Amino acid sequence: MSALARLLGDLSEALQQSRPQILPALRVPAGASARARLDIYCEGYFARLCETLRADYPAFALQLGEDFPALALAYSRTHPSRHPDLRHFGARFPDFLASGAIGPARRWRVQLARLERACSEAFDAADRVPLDADGLGALLAEGSAELGLVLHPSVRRLRLSWNVAALRADALQGRLLSPTRETPADWLVWRQGQRLHLRRLDGEEARLVRRLERGWSVSGLLMRIWRLHPSSAAGTQAFARQMEAWVRTGLVCAVPDTDSLPVR
Structure with missing residues (x-):
């Protein structure tokens, strides 16, 4: 040396x-x-x-x-x-808190740290062109069942059981809010352009998003939604509403075919 x-x-x-x-x-x-x-x-x-x-x-x-x-x-x-x-x-830092290296950590503090880390990662994540309204229209018109769908690279999913999203929102305004328990739920953090999104998922959408983390074909997604509705027409309408919501906020990206998915 x-x-x-x-x-x-x-x-x-x-x-x-x-x-x-x-x-x-x-x-x-x-x-x-x-x-x-x-x-x-x-x-x-x-x-x-x-x-x-x-x-x-x-x-x-x-x-x-x-x-x-x-x-x-x-x-x-x-x-x-x-x-x-x-x-x-x-x-x-979140893992450091959870490890108990400085003594037992309050669970809400660990969750708040994990949420803030997810926000940082989402903002710094690689970019990718999301599926847009024109692409969705073509998809629905042509019945592109073999088109693959993946989440945008910035998407981070967390399981939260405290009001840490509200704690973060108030803190950014300089306000201090008291932590309270909430019903456990999945939350998503992602970036659309330079805007950061954060929202809670309902049970069925949470299951769809967890599956999309591995990639999914349009036909697989449609069949999943069909099974939840009394008729194929109702299922198709629910599929269109879900896709429109994801496209509007830049949540999903398209891949040319299901062979491009990490897991089919």
Whole structure:
């Protein structure tokens, strides 16, 4: 290992683990303290990480209040930043909370953190052209049963049993809402253009979306909906309504045929 690589490694350990091996290598003016100067640098480094985590989890930080910096410090000690892009720093924060590394976590806090992480991932996800109204019209007119459907790459599904969506919405307006239990349900987070969507799914749509996560043919989706209705005409109308709702919000994408699906 070169002297420079060793020096940089010592600096990294000093910042992330408060190890003082680097102190003899620091050059400071006469009468100045190397330890004090390193402490200032360390404090600035962790303050930046704390603000990054706060930006990624604003509702969580608002709920935790003055206790958030200490939690952010504990997280950064356990999961040091390893990527030059700070967007990746907070990726493991929900799992860190759920692991009990700092003691039993309140379930609503874990769910709130998972929701905020899903929002970040949805916003940063790869883009793909969603199925549009013209494409849907052609699909319905031509009976393209072998057309494949997949969810937009930004879609994230969560199972929530607390009012964390409302907590997040109020926090973005600077308001603090009390956590309350709700009936467990699936929620979707996704991006349409630069707009983030968040909504709760009813039971049947949740089952359809879970199946769409693996890809589905139009014929498979239609047959599923038919089975839930007393006649094929009613099922076809329900299928059209569901597809129109998904298309309107950019939720689904088309693939040329069912051979393109990850799972048929």
